[in-house]
Amino acid sequence: MPELPEVETVKRGLNKRIVGKVIADVTYDWPKSFPNNKADITNFLIGARVKGISRRGKAIIITLSSGYALVVHLKMTGQLVYVSAKSNDRFGAGHPTDSLVAALPDTSTRVTLRFSDESKLYFNDQRKFGWMRLVPRQLVDELPFFQLLGPEPLDDTFNESDFQKRFARRQNSMIKAALLNQSTIAGVGNIYADEALWGAKIHPRSRVRMLHANELNTLFTELRDILQKAIASGGSTDKNYVSADGKKGSYLQIARVFRRDGQPCYRCGNTIEKIRVAGRGTHMCSVCQKERP
DNA sequence: CACTTGACCTGTCCGC
DNA sequence: TGCGGACAGGTCAAGT
Numbered sequence: 001m002p003e004l005p006e007v008e009t010v011k012r013g014l015n016k017r018i019v020g021k022v023i024a025d026v027t028y029d030w031p032k033s034f035p036n037n038k039a040d041i042t043n044f045l046i047g048a049r050v051k052g053i054s055r056r057g058k059a060i061i062i063t064l065s066s067g068y069a070l071v072v073h074l075k076m077t078g079q080l081v082y083v084s085a086k087s088n089d090r091f092g093a094g095h096p097t098d099s100l101v102a103a104l105p106d107t108s109t110r111v112t113l114r115f116s117d118e119s120k121l122y123f124n125d126q127r128k129f130g131w132m133r134l135v136p137r138q139l140v141d142e143l144p145f146f147q148l149l150g151p152e153p154l155d156d157t158f159n160e161s162d163f164q165k166r167f168a169r170r171q172n173s174m175i176k177a178a179l180l181n182q183s184t185i186a187g188v189g190n191i192y193a194d195e196a197l198w199g200a201k202i203h204p205r206s207r208v209r210m211l212h213a214n215e216l217n218t219l220f221t222e223l224r225d226i227l228q229k230a231i232a233s234g235g236s237t238d239k240n241y242v243s244a245d246g247k248k249g250s251y252l253q254i255a256r257v258f259r260r261d262g263q264p265c266y267r268c269g270n271t272i273e274k275i276r277v278a279g280r281g282t283h284m285c286s287v288c289q290k291e292r293p
Numbered sequence: 294c295a296c297t298t299g300a301c302c303t304g305t306c307c308g309c
Numbered sequence: 310t311g312c313g314g315a316c317a318g319g320t321c322a323a324g325t
Contacts, residue, residue, distance in 0.1 A: 001318070032301090058319075077303080108303090127302045129319070145320080173296070181296095182320075190318060215317060239304090239317080250318050279298070298324070307315085 002074040003058060004153070004187030005230035006241050006249060010080050011055040011246025013132040014062070014121075017082040021115040023064075033110035036134045037087035045134055047133045054183070057149045069137045072123065075110070076084035077240040078130035085118035096221060102222040126240060142275050149186045154227055163220040167208050175211065175219075177278035178218060188223065191236050191251075198257040204277045204287040210292045229254070254268045257283040 002010070023045055036045075048064040055061070060080065062070040072080060083104060089147040104122050105112055111132050123132050133143075140146065150166060151158055166185055170178040178184050179193045188196075197204050199222035202215060211219075232263035235241060235249030238259070242248055252259060256266055261274035265285040275282050 073319080075301095076317075125302095126304070127317090129302065148320095169295075171295095180302080180319085275323090281316080296325085298322105300322080303317100303319095305316085307313105309312090 001076055001189065001191060001236065001238055002065035002078060002241055003236075004055075004190070005233075006235035007055050007058050007060060007074065007187070008231050009235045009243050009249065010074075011053050011060055014060070014082065016055040016082065016120060017244055018050050018115070018119075019052060020050060021117065021119065022047065024116045025114040026111065027114075029109040030128055031112045032055060033123070033128060033130065034132050040068070045070075056146060056152070057182055058189070059145060059149065063137060067137055068134055069140050070132055071135055071140055071143065071159075072132045073127070073130050075127070075129035075131075077126040077243050078117075079108075079122070079124040079136055079240065080244055081124065081242060081246050081288055082244045083120050083122065083123045083246075091203075105255050113276050122244060148183045150181075150183050151186060153185050153187060153223055160217045160220050162211060164216055167216065168204055171207070171209040174204065174278060175202055175206050175208055176280070178208055179223075180280070182276060185223075185226075189229050190280050190282075191238075191255070192223070192226050192230065195226045195256055198289065199226065201288050203291040204275075204282050204284055206292050257285065259283065 044066040045098050046065040051063045060072040061241045108124040108126040109122050113121040119180040176193055181190050230251040233251035236251040237248035257272055268287045270285050270287040
C-alpha cells in the first residue's frame with residue numbers, strides 16, 4: 001500500500017542513511033524482483049556510489065555515480081529497509097529496537113545491497129509485485145511507468161486549474177477510478193483517495209461529469225492537505241509498510257474513513273460503510289457523500 | 294481513445 | 310484441525 005506519502009517517507013529516510021555509500025555487493029533471489037543482466041550489475045552497480053534519492057509518483061530513484069540509477073517500485077508489500085553495520089546501532093542512538101528489522105533478511109527479502117562499510121539495504125517484498133531496476137539515468141524518464149505518469153499533486157506550481165484540466169478527458173469515469181489512475185495525478189492510491197473523497201463530501205462512484213468545479217476545487221484542497229498530513233505522520237501502515245528505518249507510519253490513527261467501516265462518521269455519526277468501487281474496497285459515509293451517478 | 298477487468302503473488306482470515 | 314475460497318490493492322495487458 002505504499003502511496004505517495006509512504007514513498008516520500010522512504011525517500012527521506014534513504015537520503016539520511018545511504019547517500020555517499022559505495023555498493024560492494026548485491027544478492028537477489030527472485031528474477032522478476034530484480035530483472036537485470038550480470039554485465040550491467042558488474043559494470044554499473046558494483047563499486048558505484050549513491051549520489052542521491054528522489055521520488056516520482058510512487059517510484060523511488062536512487063541515482064548512482066556510474067551514470068545509472070536504481071528505480072524501485074514497492075507496489076503493495078515492498079519495503080526498503082536500511083540496517084547499519086553494528087547490530088546494536090541499527091537506528092542510531094536512542095532509537096527503539098524493532099524486531100522486524102532485527103530479523104532481516106527474512107523470507108520476503110528479494111534483493112540485498114551490501115555497502116562497503118558493511119551496512120545493508122534490504123528490498124523486501126512479500127507478494128513479489130514490486131521491482132528494482134538498474135537503468136541508465138537519462139533513460140529513467142522513458143520507462144513506460146514514468147511516461148504515463150500525471151503531475152505531482154504537491155508541486156508548488158500545481159494549482160486548482162491544473163487539477164481541473166486533468167479530469168477533462170475522464171468525464172465518464174467514476175471519480176475514484178480517475179483519482180487512482182496514475183496518468184490523472186501521480187501518487188494517489190486507495191487510502192488517500194477514500195480520505196480525500198470523504199473530506200470533499202463526494203461519493204466515490206460519482207461520475208466526473210456530474211461534479212461541479214467547486215467540488216473539484218474542494219477535492220484538490222483536501223487531497224493536498226491529506227497527503228501532507230500523511231507525510232507528517234510517516235505514512236500509513238496497514239500490514240507491511242515501514243520506513244527506511246523500519247518504523248511504521250501512524251496516519252491510520254487519524255484516518256477519517258479508511259478501515260473505519262462499522263464505526264461512526266466523525267462528521268455526522270452515521271456508520272461508515274465499505275463498498276466496492278473500481279474493483280477496490282472503498283470506505284465512505286453514505287450520508288455525507290451522496291451518490292450522483 | 295476511454296474505460297473496465299483480470300493477472301501477477303503470498304499471507305491471512307472466515308466458514309464449514 | 311484442515312481446507313477452499315475470498316480478500317488485500319498497484320500497475321499492466323487484454324478485453325469491451
